[in-house]
Amino acid sequence: MTATRGTDPTQEGGPLLTTTAIVASCGAFVAIGALQALYGPAIPALREAYGIGPATAGLSLSAHFVGALLGVLAYHLLRGRLDNRTLLGGSYVLMAAGAAAFALSPSWTPALAGAFVTGLGFGGVDYGLNRLFAIGFGPRRGAAMLNLLNGHFGIGAIVGPALVGRLGAQSLPWIFLGAGAIGLLVLPTLGGVAAREPAPAAPADGAPPGGARVLPVIAAFIGVYVLHVAIETGVGGWEPTHLEAAGYGAATAATATSAYWAALTLGRFVAAPLSLRRSAPSILLVCCVGMAGFLLLATVPALAPYAYLGVGLAIAPIFPTCLPWLNRAVPGVGAAGAYVIAASMIGGVAFPPLLGALIGATHVRALPLVLFLLAVACGALGLWLRRRAPDRAGAPDPVGAPDPVGAPDLRPAGRADAVTPPRTHPT
Numbered sequence: 349m350t351a352t353r354g355t356d357p358t359q360e361g362g363p364l365l366t367t368t369a370i371v372a373s374c375g376a377f378v379a380i381g382a383l384q385a386l387y388g389p390a391i392p393a394l395r396e397a398y399g400i401g402p403a404t405a406g407l408s409l410s411a412h413f414v415g416a417l418l419g420v421l422a423y424h425l426l427r428g429r430l431d432n433r434t435l436l437g438g439s440y441v442l443m444a445a446g447a448a449a450f451a452l453s454p455s456w457t458p459a460l461a462g463a464f465v466t467g468l469g470f471g472g473v474d475y476g477l478n479r480l481f482a483i484g485f486g487p488r489r490g491a492a493m494l495n496l497l498n499g500h501f502g503i504g505a506i507v508g509p510a511l512v513g514r515l516g517a518q519s520l521p522w523i524f525l526g527a528g529a530i531g532l533l534v535l536p537t538l539g540g541v542a543a544r545e546p547a548p549a550a551p552a553d554g555a556p557p558g559g560a561r562v563l564p565v566i567a568a569f570i571g572v573y574v575l576h577v578a579i580e581t582g583v584g585g586w587e588p589t590h591l592e593a594a595g596y597g598a599a600t601a602a603t604a605t606s607a608y609w610a611a612l613t614l615g616r617f618v619a620a621p622l623s624l625r626r627s628a629p630s631i632l633l634v635c636c637v638g639m640a641g642f643l644l645l646a647t648v649p650a651l652a653p654y655a656y657l658g659v660g661l662a663i664a665p666i667f668p669t670c671l672p673w674l675n676r677a678v679p680g681v682g683a684a685g686a687y688v689i690a691a692s693m694i695g696g697v698a699f700p701p702l703l704g705a706l707i708g709a710t711h712v713r714a715l716p717l718v719l720f721l722l723a724v725a726c727g728a729l730g731l732w733l734r735r736r737a738p739d740r741a742g743a744p745d746p747v748g749a750p751d752p753v754g755a756p757d758l759r760p761a762g763r764a765d766a767v768t769p770p771r772t773h774p775t
C-alpha cells in the first residue's frame with residue numbers, strides 16, 4: 349500500500365483508502381458478518397424472552413434484510429449530496445444503535461425495530477465499502493481487495509455463532525452489543541476514506557466495452573448475483589435436511605454445513621491472489637462450472653458432504669470478483685452496483701421459501717438438481733457477459749507494469765511474477 353499515515357485520500361491521484369482505513373474496513377466487515385449470522389442462534393432466546401413463536405422470532409432476520417435493502421438504496425441516493433465519510437459514519441452509528449436496541453429492548457416490538465435499524469446501517473456499510481474497494485484499487489487489484497474484504501465478512505459469520513456456542517445463549521445481548529460497537533470504534537478512521545471518489549471515465553464512444561447495451565448488461569449481472577446468492581442460501585439452509593434424508597446423522601449434517609460456510613470464507617481469501625492473474629469473466633465461468641459439477645456430485649449420498657464443501661469454494665469468489673467488472677462494464681451507470689447488491693439481498697430473502705415450496709412439492713433429494721439448474725443458468729449468463737462486456741481492462745497486467753496508485757503490492761520482493769496469498773487467521 350502506497351499510502352502512509354497522514355496521506356490525504358482526497359488529493360488527486362491518491363488512494364481512496366489509507367492503510368488504516370483498509371484495516372478498519374475489514375474489521376467492520378467482521379462485525380456485519382457476525383451481526384447477520386447471530387439472528388439464527390438468537391431465535392430460541394427471543395422466544396423465551398418475549399414469549400413469541402418461532403415464525404414471529406424469525407421476523408428479526410426479515411426486518412434486518414428489509415432495513416439492509418433500504419440502507420443500500422438510501423446510501424446510493426444520498427451519494428450526490430453527502431460525502432463517503434458522512435454516509436459511512438451514519439451507517440456505523442445506525443448499526444451500533446440498532447444492535448443496542450435489539451439486544452436491550454424490554455419488549456418485542458422495539459427489538460424488531462432495532463433489527464430494522466441495524467439492517468439500515470448494515471446495508472450502508474456493505475454497499476459503501478464494497479463500492480470504494482471496487483473502484484479504489486484499479487482494474488487489476490480491485491477484485492483481489494474485494495475478496496479480502498468479503499472474506500472478513502465470512503470470518504464474522506463464523507465467529508459470531510461460535511461465541512454463542514461457547515459462552516451460552518445468555519451472552520447473546522453482549523455479543524450483539526460488541527459487534528455493533530465495532531462500528532463506533534471504526535469512526536475515527538474515516539479520515540482515511542476519500543470524501544469523494546473520482547468520476548468514472550466513460551469509453552470514448554459513450555458505450556460500454558464490447559458495444560453492449562447498458563440495460564441488458566446490468567440485467568445479466570443482476571441475474572448472476574440473484575442466482576449465485578440463491579445457490580449459496582439454498583445450500584446453507586437446506587444442506588442439513590438433505591444430508592439427513594441421505595442417511596447422515598444430525599450432528600454430521602450440522603458439521604458439514606459449518607464446513608460449507610467455512611469453505612465459502614476460505615475461498616475468498618484463496619481467490620484474492622488468483623484474481624491478480626485471471627480475468628473476472630474467466631473466474632466467473634470456472635466458478636459456475638465448479639458449482640454445477642459439485643452439485644451433481646451431491647446427488648451421490650456418499651459424496652454429498654464433500655461435494656457441498658466444493659460448492660462453497662466455487663461460490664466464494666463470485667460476489668467480490670464480479671463487482672469491479674460490473675463497474676468497468678457500465679462505467680457511466682453509478683447505480684449499477686446498488687442494483688446488483690440490492691438484488692442479491694432480495695434473492696437471499698425470497699429464494700429460500702421458494703425453494704422450500706418446491707422441495708415440499710417434490711422431495712428434498714431434488715435439492716442438488718434444482719440448484720444445478722440454477723448454476724447452469726448462472727454460467728449461461730456469464731458466457732453472454734464475456735461476449736457482450738469483455739473485461740479487457742481487468743486482464744492481468746504484463747510483468748513489470750506499474751500498479752495503480754493506492755493498490756497494495758501482494759507480490760513478494762525478488763519475484764515480480766509471484767503472488768503471496770494473504771495471511772489469514774483460522775477460525
